[in-house]
Amino acid sequence: MDQYVCSRCNKSYEINPSIWRCSCGGLLDLDKQKCELNKINHSLPSLWRYNQAIPVNDWIDTTMGEGYTSLIPIDQNTSHSYFKMDYMMPTSSFKDRGAAVLISKAKELNVKHIIVDSSGNAGNAFAAYAKRVDMECDVYINDKTSPNKIKQLKSYDANIYKISGTREDVAQAAQNAVDETGRFYASHVFNPYFFEGTKTYAFETWEQLGHVPDAMIVPVGNGTLLLGVYYGFIELYHQNIVDKMPKIIAIQSENCAPLSEAFNLGLSDYKKIQSKETSAEGIAIAKPLRAPQILEAVRNTQGTFYTVNENEIMQASRDLSNSGIFVEKTTAVNYAGFLKYKKKDSEIVVVPICGSGLKSL
Numbered sequence: 001m002d003q004y005v006c007s008r009c010n011k012s013y014e015i016n017p018s019i020w021r022c023s024c025g026g027l028l029d030l031d032k033q034k035c036e037l038n039k040i041n042h043s044l045p046s047l048w049r050y051n052q053a054i055p056v057n058d059w060i061d062t063t064m065g066e067g068y069t070s071l072i073p074i075d076q077n078t079s080h081s082y083f084k085m086d087y088m089m090p091t092s093s094f095k096d097r098g099a100a101v102l103i104s105k106a107k108e109l110n111v112k113h114i115i116v117d118s119s120g121n122a123g124n125a126f127a128a129y130a131k132r133v134d135m136e137c138d139v140y141i142n143d144k145t146s147p148n149k150i151k152q153l154k155s156y157d158a159n160i161y162k163i164s165g166t167r168e169d170v171a172q173a174a175q176n177a178v179d180e181t182g183r184f185y186a187s188h189v190f191n192p193y194f195f196e197g198t199k200t201y202a203f204e205t206w207e208q209l210g211h212v213p214d215a216m217i218v219p220v221g222n223g224t225l226l227l228g229v230y231y232g233f234i235e236l237y238h239q240n241i242v243d244k245m246p247k248i249i250a251i252q253s254e255n256c257a258p259l260s261e262a263f264n265l266g267l268s269d270y271k272k273i274q275s276k277e278t279s280a281e282g283i284a285i286a287k288p289l290r291a292p293q294i295l296e297a298v299r300n301t302q303g304t305f306y307t308v309n310e311n312e313i314m315q316a317s318r319d320l321s322n323s324g325i326f327v328e329k330t331t332a333v334n335y336a337g338f339l340k341y342k343k344k345d346s347e348i349v350v351v352p353i354c355g356s357g358l359k360s361l
Helices: 047-053 095-108 121-132 147-155 167-181 193-198 200-209 224-238 258-265 291-300 310-322 329-340
Strands: 003-006 012-014 028-031 071-073 081-084 113-118 136-142 159-163 215-219 247-253 304-308 349-352
Touching (some): 028 193, 047 095, 047 200, 071 200, 095 193, 113 121, 121 136, 121 147, 136 147, 159 167, 193 200, 193 224, 200 349, 215 329, 224 247, 224 291, 304 310, 304 329
Parallel strands (some): 113 136
Antiparallel strands (some): 003 028, 071 081
């Protein structure tokens, strides 16, 4: 039987709607039965083609066709380098991967009302999938969140709570509401079922290429995509389906880079910083709670960190638009990081296109 297990003290819990962190304050991981990755349903053009490797049963009514996004060449002059078009999702961001799986699990647990905190994209993903299965959804966001992301939330009839302050203040407000109401905390940071969705990014990359890439460029704030990539390839490796792991090249905004600084200092947790405002709002996380796991993932794959400044982000955004790809600034970070990465000609590299530019107008 699947269980939650604390990443700090190893205490185990049965999975139920009221548990979202350990009594010691530690974050929960998922201790699950072995899932078989060699049983791919090739007739399903979505992430649920790997349903045998996702520990959720009741997903048919939740899915909106998320996942199995295209790989395209970055350009004609850059060999062996690909964009993975993860903004081609129902809510126009990669967060649909995790939300579809977590909401499916919440439905199995008979959850009727969820609470979410978000910089915008995760909130919209949860609100959309909650609406699809008739769950009430409270979304806590920063009062400076993009108006288009707020407009999208309203379209799903989400209950919106705007909070002044940092991203951490928003999360704390949501957690206070969870404690007061006892409602299900659909957190893309705390709940490990979210990573069961984002790990399919790794499965798809492997299946579409026919092999493991040499490097994965991954943006990182809270680490929801980075850890999904790591966990996905770890599962492939442990089941002897692949014989190596790709390097994880993590990208942060120079104005908010607690993980990059920690990595360069050899620390095992994030470096406390004074963050500055950045156009990359989706990864502006000064206190990433899964920092130890993120840093371990990058080090275990022989990867590294790069930071990009605001001018580089803006230029990358313009370059992408000039190639026909319209993204929000957080996604432009990924391409700016790729341009900094010292790629060898023979290396195979994959870069995510995470969020549509329509969200940030």
